[in-house]
Amino acid sequence: MMAQYIEIKTANPDCLLFYRMGDFYELFFEDAEIASRALGITLTKRGKHLGEDIPMCGVPIHAAEDYLLRLIRLGHRVAVCEQTEDPAEAKKRGSKSVVRREVVRLVTPGTLTEDNLLEAKRHNYLVALARVKASGDAAIAWLDISTGDFAVSPVTADTLPAELARLDPGEVVAADALLADDRFAEVLRANRWPVTPLPASRFDSAGAERRLKDHFGVAALDAFGAFSRAEISACGALLDYVELTQVGQIPALRPPRRQGADHAMLIDAATRANLELVRTLSGERRGSLLSVIDRTITGAGGRLLAERLSAPLTDPDAINARLDAVGFFLELGALRSDVRDMLKACPDVSRALSRLSLGRGGPRDLAAIGAGLAAAADLAALLRSDTGLVSVPGEIRALLDTLGRNDGTLAGALREALADELPVNTRDGGFVRKGYRPELDEQRSLRDESRKVIAGLQGKYAEATGVRALKVRHNNVLGFFVEVTAQHGDKLRATPHDETFIHRQTLANAVRFTTTELAELESRIAMAGDRALALELQVFDTLVGEVHAHTEMIAAVAGALASLDVAAALAELAETERYVRPRVDGSRAFRIEKGRHPVVEQALRQAQEGEFVPNDCTLSADGGDGEGAEDAGGGRHIWLVTGPNMAGKSTFLRQNALIAVLAQMGSHVPAASAHIGVIDRLFSRVGAADDLARGRSTFMVEMVETATILNQAGERSLVILDEIGRGTATFDGLSIAWAAVEHLHEVNRCRALFATHFHELTALSDRLDRLANVTMTVREWQGEVVFLHEVGPGAADRSYGIQVAKLAGLPPAVIERAGEVLHALEQGEQTAARRELVDDLPLFSAARPQSAGPAASSPGKLEAALGEVLPDELTPREALDLVYRLKALAGGE
The missing domain is CATH 3.40.50.300 (P-loop containing nucleotide triphosphate hydrolases)
Known part of the structure; x- marks a missing residue:
């Protein structure tokens, strides 16, 4: 087992290795020492390596995300190594066979997707910085892996600080050769963002272009915009890094949108800090401008509001289109109230979609998409019915068209398939609605009826033996077994039922037995439970496939919901705070x-x-x-x-x-x-x-x-x-x-x-x-x-x-x-x-020459005498004589 650990750790030297062992992630050697200090958990040891004790610590699987968040915030990267085969399969290969394990994910500050690792109303951008050496052109691309938001913009060494301050990324990746350039390296070193150097080969623009075309299934990138080589390089490097950290999995990404250098008001880092736009000088959201104006209902709306506040537009037409949408909701107060009430039912669709596309989602993510699409359909119907007699601004019409792409079919299918109460993980089962799949209901009935039989057996055995405290229990090692206290153990052996009760285990305070009848029943229950879970997983995979087939529509609807939320929220702000349209x-x-x-x-x-x-x-x-x-x-x-x-x-x-x-x-x-x-x-x-x-x-x-x-x-x-x-x-x-x-x-x-x-x-x-x-x-x-x-x-x-x-x-x-x-x-x-x-102090452009006075033409006698003095060569007597002489000159002048 340790040989396998060392092999996997060697392949991921820059990460702490979370090595799956049963219900724990274990860390060994130096990783264990680092993690125990960072997390405040006990450092123990397990076996020896080269004659030395092996340091070890571990975290339980169910609490792993909390520990991951703490490590990431401290600047660590984590490689998550999972068991990729059933331990029973490993045993078939031989008693000394080790369960196969593989790294399934690299967790870095810029590649988080779990809700409890992210702030609901804040983007977590991964940024790539690229430069084409021949031309000197540079660009940054940014991607929020949790939402699929993907964009790129040209930069220079002068504008890079302002762009990074606007994005406030979770992580920056750059070619190691670029980091040797002091102009760019100084910018990155001067700030708190984690920087990950990558080989320059990952920023090759030709390879990046192929990667982008393959991923988006296009023959040319022209449909997405006129990208420079530096911009293509940055986008391709981002895509490559995501595939690297997600071990082949790619989230649902929207095509990269190009933003020109003059697209938004340029605000440098010092100005953002001084004005406290999204956080105060102490780093808190509370007390910032964002905290005061945020009236959004949804997490996606909050992220979009923060994005707009961080990048005010410079195109008057685009600005006024947004103001028209706000004015629309300000004028129709009753409609605005209804829209905001409906938005309360909208989960975070884009983040749920991202987790599902990465193979990291669960039943609740499917339900979130279903609920979001259903709310979108209701919102579209409401807006159409209430806006028939009023002038609808272009931005609201565009949002309505987007919402109209959702015909309700997928939402209906998800609602029909999923139960009302859902577990967090698919492995827990119980997420498919009763009646959705008859054969699943059949296996569940067999499983549940067998459990009732178990309860009946417990009563039967207790009455036959006269041991009221007899219990039928279960664990993962023994399966089902009969347990009595130590004082009743001999009684079960000495009764006429001696041949029925088969001894399994003796503990300090209990004795455990099994029976042929119990073993047969356990087999039936296990088979029914396994079959039921397998059928549920089939249903889950089918539903995820349906979601993947509608990825583009779901992402567009999620964006429209966020835009509606922002427009209605800003109208609410304007009314309650007495703001006016500029x-x-x-x-x-x-x-x-x-x-x-x-x-x-x-x-x-x-x-x-x-x-x-x-x-x-x-x-x-x-x-x-x-x-x-x-x-x-x-x-x-x-x-x-x-x-x-x-x-x-x-x-x-x-x-x-x-x-x-x-x-x-x-x-x-x-x-x-x-x-x-x-x-x-x-x-x-x-x-x-x-x-x-x-x-x-x-x-x-x-x-x-x-x-x-x-x-x-x-x-x-x-x-x-x-x-x-x-x-x-x-x-x-x-x-x-x-x-x-x-x-x-x-x-x-x-x-x-x-x-x-x-x-x-x-x-x-x-x-x-x-x-x-x-x-x-x-x-x-x-x-x-x-x-x-x-x-x-x-x-x-x-x-x-x-x-x-x-x-x-x-x-x-x-x-x-x-x-x-x-x-x-x-x-x-x-x-x-x-x-x-x-x-x-004259002006730069209009300095007036000053006329020279008599004092400026030649030095006075006193100044001339002082100019001839060499202090280091004076004796005390000469110094005293000099004082008298200077005093006489001063009196004469």
Whole structure:
């Protein structure tokens, strides 16, 4: 047995080997030591190898999935090795024959399919990164093995971080040669995603193309899109890796869909983290934008909503098609309510289909598909009956057409075949409905009647022997047997029935016997039970075959159900939260009237801390809708936002970015009105933290993120920047912030919100015609500061930092002393005139030459004397003489 284990382990050296032995998965040698530490289970030993004890630990089969999840989350890969023949067959080959075992699956972070290993409302993407060396083109393909979702997109080393951040994959596979390229390797090393290197041969584009054609049964891939060689390579490598890990089994995959590089708003990893789109900075879903807007009913709908939020569209027509669908359900509230009630009956059809196609499904997965198809038919009938007199938007019509492909035949067949109460596993039997197959009912009756006979035999034997405690029991080793306590064992032997009761086993507290009658009955029961289970398995295989024959239809219906769920959920959100439909077009307008932060607003309501204060924002770079001259910023496309801490600057910045994301994902937005010209890239630098693992200080992280923005933002970008330059010396930081504002205005020419405590920057509005000053308004009352959280025109001249520190609870002595120091500084030479700064820090594109004064023409006598001094060569006496001489020169000048 150990020789077999070593052979299988040698073939899977990078995995922990779950080796099936009876009702346990056992691990040996180093695997056992690793697993025992990771899982907190007991490490024992079994036999010897080369004279040394063999470490061993194990997990029970029924709890294996929980242990698998813990190992996968810790970054391990697991090879599951099952018994592939009946132990009885192995015995026929000889007493020393070992039961045949094979690895049936490699469990990796990106190839999970079990419900309890996955989050219902989150995709688990497996991503492949490929590059064609000759052309330098690169691409990523992504696949959710649990749903069959399959897509591909071109990337560059610059856009790869944003794409991976959007997908948040469970695992990334890449050619080992590509991982040697620092540009790509640095991106992968900098993040938490598990990376699996593969031989470069698995990314060969010619082999990948053949693999894709064979799998989808086509002669050419043109019907799926115009793929580059890099894209084909990535898709083929994914397919190959899935086949490798599933040991020949392939799930029901949809053909790969190509997404262009400009298909979605590009949002880099830092911006996603700062805006907390799908999870907070602490890694939790709760408190994120997704958690606040999610009103979906189904797991598939939740995944689609998260996908749309992570990749807002850039095509105004596609965005408005989604908004039309939301508006349809918003207008028809009664229909929306009925649809959402029906969706509650929809299981996760796509994940059930994937498990069945991988040979990993059970009766409940068949029932899930049947229930989902039945609900889809009911939804289609409801929508047709209730929409006859109203205008139906194109997206809803398309969903209805898809649902119409389901004629109810398969759902009816599954409902007819499957029992109401279903076991988890097929091996447990009992999942075929009574009356569905007469010969199965016959075998079940024989099996069940025989069990009644067993009960009768127990009573008969107890009465004949006078032993009331006599029991007829069963186990897998002895089969059926008669058991009495030890004190009654001799009584059974000494009775006239001595020839009837045959001794089988003596235990400390019990004695076990059998009888000829019991052995014959056991044989009949076993045969009936085995025949019944075999017939049920035949029914299961037939039903699975029917499902496989309708895979394309089932997958399409599952997608339509998810889209219906999202549209109805966003309509529910719009009605309950008072969201409005945004106007989205190809202009460069950005006009928000009475915008609100969706997360903060809901948090305030739940905490009962008052209403959120809405604010306007107009960044119309090309004049937009012609409205905005009366706004705080006068319609200019960069707003310089000043004001004290706790006044709401960061909230204001974030809320406008979130409104843009919501609008372009196809959702209504928290505002009185909104007009947004499509944004192609969103950048945010709000907050700061160091990156010790990469040797970066807080200020260095800030500068790296700022550099990314200034180097990549274009005219259609939206940029929000908060407190640039605060992590270094005052004048260094002011200079950097000043130059950054100028660059945004003159070079990037993007829409931007720039919050700062450097009040000197407000002087730039006199020189930059597309920059406006706005401020967070406050009121002072009897020495206290009242934050109004309102944005108004103008500039702040104070930061009220000492007042905020007082609110934070600094000791009164510290507050008093800080006030004294501030007063002294304000009266001293630290305050420079803003006009001087305007002259000293000119624009990039319009630097004004400064006239040289007399002091610049030649050095003074004091400077000249100092320039001749060599300090290391001075004696103490010479140094003293030098001091007197310099003092005299200073007095003379």
